Amino acid sequence: MTFVVVATEPAEPGEPTAELPYDGPVTVLDRLLGQLGALKVPDVRIVTRPEAAQVLRKNGHEVIESPDLAADLREIAALAAGSAEFFLAHADVVISDELLTRLVRDKTTTAITAKQAASGTRPAVRVAKRRVVSAGSRFHQVTDPGAVFRGVLKVTDPAALAAACEELAGLALADVPPVRVLGLRDETLDVFVDSDARDEFDRRVPEHDVLGRTAPGGDDAVALALVGLVRSGVRVTARNVDVLVCERVLTPAEAAAAREAVDAVDEDRVRLDAAVKSNDGFFTTYFVSSYSKYIARWCARLRLTPNMVTCISMAIAVIAAVWFAEGTRTGLVLGAILLYVSFVFDCVDGQVARYTRSFSTLGAWLDATFDRAKEYVAYAGLAVGYGVTHSGDVWGLACAVIILQTCRHMVDFSFAVHKGTVPPAPIRRVPLDAPDDAALDPLPKAAAVRRGGLGMVAVRVSAALEKVPGARWGKKIIILPIGERFALIGLTAAFFDAKVTFLALLLWGGVAAGYTLSGRILRSIV
Amino acid sequence: MSTATAPAAEDKTAQLRAYRDDGAVSRGLGTLAAGHLPPLLPVLVAAVVTVAVLAIGVTDDGLPALLAPVALLLLTGPASTHPHDGRLDWLVPPVIRAIEYGYLAVLGFSQGVPHWLVYTLLAVLVYHHYDTVYRTRQGLWPPDWVFQAGLGWDGRMLVAALAAILNIPTFAYAAMALYLGVLFGWESVRTWLETERSSGVIVDLEEEAG
Numbered sequence: 001m002t003f004v005v006v007a008t009e010p011a012e013p014g015e016p017t018a019e020l021p022y023d024g025p026v027t028v029l030d031r032l033l034g035q036l037g038a039l040k041v042p043d044v045r046i047v048t049r050p051e052a053a054q055v056l057r058k059n060g061h062e063v064i065e066s067p068d069l070a071a072d073l074r075e076i077a078a079l080a081a082g083s084a085e086f087f088l089a090h091a092d093v094v095i096s097d098e099l100l101t102r103l104v105r106d107k108t109t110t111a112i113t114a115k116q117a118a119s120g121t122r123p124a125v126r127v128a129k130r131r132v133v134s135a136g137s138r139f140h141q142v143t144d145p146g147a148v149f150r151g152v153l154k155v156t157d158p159a160a161l162a163a164a165c166e167e168l169a170g171l172a173l174a175d176v177p178p179v180r181v182l183g184l185r186d187e188t189l190d191v192f193v194d195s196d197a198r199d200e201f202d203r204r205v206p207e208h209d210v211l212g213r214t215a216p217g218g219d220d221a222v223a224l225a226l227v228g229l230v231r232s233g234v235r236v237t238a239r240n241v242d243v244l245v246c247e248r249v250l251t252p253a254e255a256a257a258a259r260e261a262v263d264a265v266d267e268d269r270v271r272l273d274a275a276v277k278s279n280d281g282f283f284t285t286y287f288v289s290s291y292s293k294y295i296a297r298w299c300a301r302l303r304l305t306p307n308m309v310t311c312i313s314m315a316i317a318v319i320a321a322v323w324f325a326e327g328t329r330t331g332l333v334l335g336a337i338l339l340y341v342s343f344v345f346d347c348v349d350g351q352v353a354r355y356t357r358s359f360s361t362l363g364a365w366l367d368a369t370f371d372r373a374k375e376y377v378a379y380a381g382l383a384v385g386y387g388v389t390h391s392g393d394v395w396g397l398a399c400a401v402i403i404l405q406t407c408r409h410m411v412d413f414s415f416a417v418h419k420g421t422v423p424p425a426p427i428r429r430v431p432l433d434a435p436d437d438a439a440l441d442p443l444p445k446a447a448a449v450r451r452g453g454l455g456m457v458a459v460r461v462s463a464a465l466e467k468v469p470g471a472r473w474g475k476k477i478i479i480l481p482i483g484e485r486f487a488l489i490g491l492t493a494a495f496f497d498a499k500v501t502f503l504a505l506l507l508w509g510g511v512a513a514g515y516t517l518s519g520r521i522l523r524s525i526v
Numbered sequence: 527m528s529t530a531t532a533p534a535a536e537d538k539t540a541q542l543r544a545y546r547d548d549g550a551v552s553r554g555l556g557t558l559a560a561g562h563l564p565p566l567l568p569v570l571v572a573a574v575v576t577v578a579v580l581a582i583g584v585t586d587d588g589l590p591a592l593l594a595p596v597a598l599l600l601l602t603g604p605a606s607t608h609p610h611d612g613r614l615d616w617l618v619p620p621v622i623r624a625i626e627y628g629y630l631a632v633l634g635f636s637q638g639v640p641h642w643l644v645y646t647l648l649a650v651l652v653y654h655h656y657d658t659v660y661r662t663r664q665g666l667w668p669p670d671w672v673f674q675a676g677l678g679w680d681g682r683m684l685v686a687a688l689a690a691i692l693n694i695p696t697f698a699y700a701a702m703a704l705y706l707g708v709l710f711g712w713e714s715v716r717t718w719l720e721t722e723r724s725s726g727v728i729v730d731l732e733e734e735a736g
Contacts, residue, residue, distance in 0.1 A: 364660075
């Protein structure tokens with residue numbers, strides 16, 4: 001793991017921006033190096049201009065001298081060539097701990113971006129579906145950009161970076177205006193007007209009064225490295241800064257403003273919010289996740305591991321099943337309440353894992369397996385309880401429910417394997433010496449491949465439904481996800497009896513199976 | 527880049543085949559057919575046959591129901607070596623599951639096996655099939671002997687049918703539930719406990735419909 005810090009920007013002649021004061025005697029660079037040390041990044045290199053080297057050395061930094069932009073790129077290429085995981089950042093970047101930690105843990109090539117208009121020291125980028133589609137520099141134009149690059153980059157394919165930087169270093173490039181307008185995106189940056197690329201859903205970042213206003217002009221090897229990667233067909237993920245901070249600072253006023261911005265964010269809170277899965281179902285989102293993250297934080301403070309929480313959840317579900325098996329009204333109501341509590345802890349285990357960043361293979365398996373076990377133990381408890389208090393027997397219904405539910409899951413699993421066999425569309429390449437990214441422009445309508453048939457209708461209807469308010473939740477609720485299932489089991493058992501529970505599960509589950517199967521079959525035959 | 531991260535097509539085929547959970551007989555028929563027979567149409571026919579046979583068999587003296595596994599094997603077995611790369615071939619494993627579970631449940635109920643025992647056997651099988659999915663997703667494939675010793679869907683259905691002919695269905699269901707429960711449970715828990723804590727990989731095994 002190599003982290004290269006580029007300190008080529010001068011605040012004053014001979015004074016790099018990296019040495020701007022951040023907090024008393026601590027400079028912006030000191031802070032960044034401290035953060036990298038805390039993250040146990042083993043190999044940190046500083047690239048700077050010969051005239052700034054003296055100042056940096058005096059402050060105790062080891063530096064690599066590089067006279068100009070082409071030499072910067074060659075230096076980056078040489079350092080990247082020998083590493084497995086490579087990071088590139090401006091030395092004058094002020095970044096939140098949380099954001100840097102996330103980037104270090106990212107598994108793919110990732111650039112930190114923000115959804116806003118290009119200005120000052122922020123090179124323009126165009127992002128679609130969380131991928132950097134086009135990246136800009138002084139020498140490379142971006143068509144209809146909707147975001148900016150904030151100067152920190154993680155590369156998991158350093159060989160591609162080395163090749164691109166070598167090539168860029170050998171080119172004679174001329175300055176171009178940063179933005180080209182084709183009208184692909186509306187003025188709010190929020191929607192693509194004419195493109196089949198669905199826009200990113202990231203929050204728009206407000207413009208800061210002080211930060212990022214400085215006119216561009218300095219050498220920006222980091223932006224060029226991003227251009228090189230994107231244009232040579234490497235998939236670069238855009239990580240939106242969201243509420244966190246990642247800004248280049250070129251003046252003392254900007255350094256002070258950046259520090260203020262960093263201090264204004266409650267990073268623990270941000271981490272806790274991020275611990276909640278974003279694509280959960282309706283019941284989970286509104287009746288569990290709204291408060292379960294506080295239980296997760298409490299568990300983390302008690303030093304409970306995610307696996308312990310999973311086991312607690314399982315144990316509660318077993319007790320719930322025992323109450324269900326008693327069969328009386330009291331038993332059913334208590335069982336329903338306990339089943340809900342068990343489900344809350346089921347959500348908490350994942351949140352503790354994400355909050356404390358402790359993931360394990362065993363934990364993932366335990367979580368998934370116990371989810372199934374909890375549900376099927378509850379069915380068994382209900383069936384036993386019904387036999388105790390009624391003359392009939394509902395084991396047949398219980399068997400039907402377990403078969404239906406398992407087969408529904410098998411359809412999901414099997415379809416997921418099938419989806420994985422469809423290769424992703426190749427990324428179009430753009431020559432590194434082309435001033436603009438016209439090679440990425442959408443093909444004229446006539447040349448576009450005609451797609452039709454029932455399958456496309458299904459895809460279109462599904463996409464159109466996304467725009468109808470409430471339809472997004474409706475689509476999630478109809479498939480009877482785990483939260484809705486647990487709620488349905490609990491409510492029907494508490495107010496009626498096991499027979500009603502099983503019949504309700506069969507009915508709703510049957511509708512869900514019909515809905516998903518028909519949709520997926522149609523999508524498969526497109 | 528993308529080719530390095532996307533699993534190879536053979537892996538996907540192997541995954542769908544593991545989801546099928548074929549036993550020795552089905553695999554033998556598949557080897558004879560050498561992967562030339564497409565899997566989807568026969569398995570759909572097999573599903574219809576199973577439903578029809580069970581409908582007749584349950585009301586009658588039961589013999590037609592015992593023939594279902596044989597008919598099923600002849601239809602579904604030969605396709606077990608097919609790469610399952612057709613557009614709708616992902617439907618095959620769930621349909622096989624529906625047939626297997628449905629057959630065992632209906633046969634068990636009609637032969638007077640205690641109802642809770644039928645549910646228990648289903649729960650054991652369900653555990654094995656979820657476990658197979660979760661493990662292949664994490665690259666911790668169950669060894670081949672587990673699938674062999676687990677009898678496969680074909681073996682389990684044949685055992686149930688034979689037990690019904692020999693008039694020992696309850697014994698067979700109890701023996702299968704116990705044997706398979708110990709086999710699948712022991713082997714899987716042992717493997718999972720052996721896996722070391724992995725370094726920060728976010729794995730989401732619960733892919734719900736959507």
